[in-house]
Amino acid sequence: MKRIGLLIVCLILSVGFVFAQKIKITGKVLDGSMDKxxxxxxxxxxxTSDSVFVTGASTDAKGSFKLDNVQQGDYRLIISAIGYTDLVTDLAGLSKSVDLGELTLDEATQQLREVTVTAANIVNQADRKIVFPSQKQLEASTNGINLLQALMLPRIQVNPLSKSVDMAGGGTVQLCMNGVKVSAEDINALQPADILRIEYLEDPGLRYGNAEAVLNYITRRHETGGSVSLDMMNSPxxxxxxxxxxxxLNxxxxxxxxxxxxxxRDFYDCWRSNEETFHFKDGTSLNRYEKGKPGHLQExxxxxxxxxxxxxxxKYQLNAKLGYWGYMQPHTDYRSDLYNVEYPDHVxxxxxxxxxxxxxxxxxxxxxxQLKNKQFLALNLVGTYIYTDSKRSYQERQDGDLLTDIFSGVRGNKYSxxxxxxxxxxxxKGRLSAGLKHTQAFSDNTYAGNLEYKTNMKQADTYLYSEFQGKWNRLNYTVGIGVSRSWLKQEGEEGYQTYTFRPRFSLRYAFTDHFYARLNGDLVxxxxxxxxxxxxEQMIDSMQIQRGNPALNPYNRFQTNLYMEYRKGKVSVGLSTTCQTNPKAIMESTFIEDGMFxxxxxxxxxxxxxNSELNVRAGMLWDILQFSLSGGxxxxxxxxxxxNHTYTNWxxxxxxxxxxxxxxxxxxxxxxxxxxxxESMSSGENLHMLSVMYKHKQIAVGVGMVNPFxxxxxxxxxxWNKYVSSLKETYVNESSRAFFLTFAWNLQFGRKYQSGGKKIWNQDTDAGVMNTAK
Known part of the structure; x- marks a missing residue:
């Protein structure tokens, strides 16, 4: 009897162990069109059997895949690739680990038609989200930017007009393609059919600099052949x-x-209004108002x-890129009636x-x-030349007489x-990374006009850092430390040299499979x-001067962020809270000198x-609709x-x-x-846009309107300065009820495979010249 009882206990424990264990699904995918x-x-x-996303992965260089930590249940495994018929495997009553062996993908006779997945699938990992675009979203997109808009990722904001990508809270988003940092223009030129997945790093490491988030597009590329794409948005x-x-071409x-x-851009119906109040030391004040007339804006x-x-x-990768970016704004022409509020007849x-x-x-x-024993080395060298030419003419006339005539111009050359x-x-149980970055820059600027100057500056920044990422049970953690040296010397001035200690930490804890929280903090x-x-110094108008300050010193920024997300099925809810403090921050200062402000x-x-922001996302609902709502x-x-000023914006x-x-x-x-x-508030955009697009195979045509209502x-x-307060409103009437047409054409040819990823990208965009516009 004792033996029977002991046997029953063992059976119960064995059954309990079976139900408690995590299941693993493995297999190998072969290409049916290339001799397997x-x-x-x-x-x-x-x-799940009712099409709720559980987990996902991509096959490696040997075609193998592995899905870990799967619970018992009824599942459906879907293996897909652009240009191939989906392979669907039912795993009913899965109760133990299974090796599916060799699975073959066959070429589709008609591309993009046999897809089962209809909602974006997101895998939460320790330091990133892995986003698998659904076939619906790929079909609804013509490039990498509007695909990102279709994904509606939390805290990511896409401007459909400027094709720019921003972070909720005003942080910087770093865009990458296979690990290479690229511009929004490069992502805009990316064909959706080439995108395998997007890695969304919500908490990037020290080597990403000041980026609040990183979006890394993992793409295919052709072994032979290539691709051509055209994407256009034009107003008639x-x-x-x-x-x-x-x-x-590959x-x-x-x-x-x-x-x-x-x-x-070329607009002829733009103007500005500007009300300025000047307070003098003797207690008197002057209130001036600009009443704008239609002007010309061209860029x-x-x-x-x-x-x-x-x-x-x-093994290894070599990448060489020669690029150019140019911005021309020949006309920003404002004309106004300028008068004192107390004497409106004197215009x-x-x-x-x-x-x-x-x-x-x-x-x-x-x-x-790629070195042995899980080691990796990357080297990057970037040379940049920036040429700037800026001119401004400001005049005030009364009854034909010239009262004020100001001209300022600057030509700048910067080498870095x-x-x-x-x-x-x-x-x-983790990954250790270390890096060294050095920037050397030389600039010389010539200021001409009513006031003439020449400046010559040399700048050097060195940044040494190390970081470790690990995991303990449900806790993922990252700790990092960096040291930076900043040096600047301006001809005729003392300059500065500072050293800064830059620690960083990140903690992510998964409470359940559907809910996690992440806390991070850093010093920059x-x-x-x-x-x-x-x-x-340069004159702004007859009463104001803009002046530089060679005595400025670098300052530190301390920031912490808490993010919580709950996701189940087709609905996700995220709450983000950010606190930031900047002691000794470089901010504006205004004073009166010799009667001038x-x-x-x-x-x-x-x-x-x-900042605090709540985001709710749902889709695809009824296989048709998806939406995202956020507020903060x-x-x-x-x-x-x-x-001392405080300001609140909802x-x-x-x-x-x-x-x-x-x-x-x-x-x-x-x-x-x-x-x-x-002491200055700058507003964002108040914008709404409606668009409709028809896409079939490689061609997409569409119509839309900006601010239709x-x-x-x-x-x-x-x-809000105590000496000079102002309220300026700039209008561009053509940006309201602006009708536009879109056309996209994507052509693919050749066999595809994924390219290796570059892990560093550096570029200099700071021209270093003073702006004296009002």
Whole structure:
């Protein structure tokens, strides 16, 4: 009897162990069109029987995949790749680990039609989200930017007009392609069919600098053949264009790519109003008001690049990129009636015209090598030249007499070299990384006009860092430490040299399979901009002067962020809270000198910022609809040596997308997300946009309208200084009810495979010249 009882206990314990254990699913995917060669980077998705996403992965270089920590139940395994028929395997009553052996993917007779997955699948990992775009979202997109808009990722904001990507809370988003940091223009030229997945790093490490988030597009590339794409957005009744063309050509281990993008604007119905109050030392004040007249705004933003990539998969990669970016704004012409509020009959005719251009060619050389024992080495060298030419003419006339005539111009040349090296070592329970980055820059600027100056500055920044990422049970952690040295010398001035200790930490804890929280914090050193340090002054108008301050010193920024997310099925809810403090921040300072109001910069007492945002996302609902709603509050506190300001801004954003067969409709709306710094508030955009697109195979055509429900578009700027306070509103009437047409054409040819990823990207974009516009 005792033996029988003991046997029963053992059986019970064995059954309990079976039910408690985690199940593993493995297999190997072969290419049926290539004599069953291993299929690299096929998407592997595990769903419940009612199509709820569970987990996912991609096959490796040998075609193998592994899904860990699967609970018992009924599942469906879907293996997919663009141009291949989906392979669906039912795993009913799964109760133990299983090896599915060799699975073969066959070429589809008609691309993009046999897809089962209809919702974006997201895998939460220790330091990132792995996002697998659904077939619906790929079909609704023509490039990498509007695919990102369709994904509606939490805290990521996409501007469909400027094709820019921003972070909720105002942080910087770093865009990468296979680990290479690229521009939004490069992502805009990326074909959706080439995108395997997107890695969303919500908590990037020290080597990503000041980036609040990183979006890394993992793509395929062709062994032979290549691709050509054209993406256009044009208005038939105003000069408003966003056009891009790109091409790739592959031969064995080499890839050649070229891209070009242009965005011209030409508006004739823009103006500004500006009310300024000047308070003098004797207690008197002057209140002036600009009543704007229609003016001219013309600009061209364009650039391109040529890239050569050579790689030996899993061994090494060499990447060389020659690029150019240019910005021309020949007309920012404002005309106004300027008068004193107390004497509205005494009108002065004011003209404020500016013409500016920037040209930035650069060369980027990159090399990476996979070493033995999970070791990795990457080297990057970037050389940049920035040429700036800016001119401004300001005049005030009364009854034909010239009262004020101000001309200012600056020509600047900046040369910089950025070098960086990264070493990584993988361990069983973590990863150690270390890096060294050095920047050397030289700039000389010539200021001409009513006041003439020449400046010559030398700048050097060195950054040494190390970071370890590990895991303990449900806790993922990252700890890092860095040391930075900043040095600057301006001819005729003392300059500065500072050393900064830069610690960083991140903690992520998964409470359940559906809910996790992440807390991170860091310290970042912020050097003054070269334009702020310039030992020059320029006249703004007859009463105001802009002046640089060579005595500025770098300041530190301390920031912590708490993010919590609950996700189940097709619904996710995220709450983000950010606290930031900037002691001795460089902010504006205004004082009176010889009857003139002088605007300059100083290391003030400090600046604090608080943000909290709630985001709700759902989709695809009924296999047609998805939406994202977010709202939050920004709270600013600015403490200067002679001022204290607080400012609160509530904001919202909503996006809806619906798709039926080949037709896609979307609507987005958001109000102004304003920023405050020092004594100035600058508003965001108050924008809504409606668009409809029809896409079939390689061709997509669409129509849309910007701000269809309003008859004006404006940006607002306020200054709260005790000597000079102002309220400026800038209007661009053509940006309201602006009708546009879209056209996209994507052509693919050749066999695809995924390219290796470059892990470093550096570029210099700071021209270092002073802006004297009102």
């Amino acid at each position: 060669a291993p299929f690299e980077f096929a998407n592997v998705v595990l769903q 009744h105003i000069v408003f264009h966003n056009d891009a063309v790109s091409a790739r 031969h064995k281990k080499s890839e050649f790519s070229v891209s070009y993008r242009t965005s011209p 061209l933003n364009h650039g391109g690049s040529f890239t050569y990539n050579y790689q030996e998969p899993e 002065t005719d004011m003209q404020d015209y500016s013409d500016q251009s920037t040209h930035r060619p650069y060369l980027d050389l990159y090399y990476q090598h 070299v950025i070098g960086e090296g990264i070493y990584e070592k993988g361990f069983e 050193n912020n050097p003054p901009a070269l334009s702020e340090l310039s030992a020059v 002088v605007h300059t910069y100083e290391n003030q007492d400090g600046f604090r910022f608080f 509050v920004n709270r600013f506190r600015s403490d200067g040596k002679d001022y 904001y919202y954003r909503a996006e809806v997308m619906a798709q039926y067969k080949y037709l896609t409709a979307s609507f987005s709306i958001y109000n102004r997300r304003n920023r405050f710094w020092g 309003t008859d004006n578009y404006k940006r607002v700027n306020e200054t």
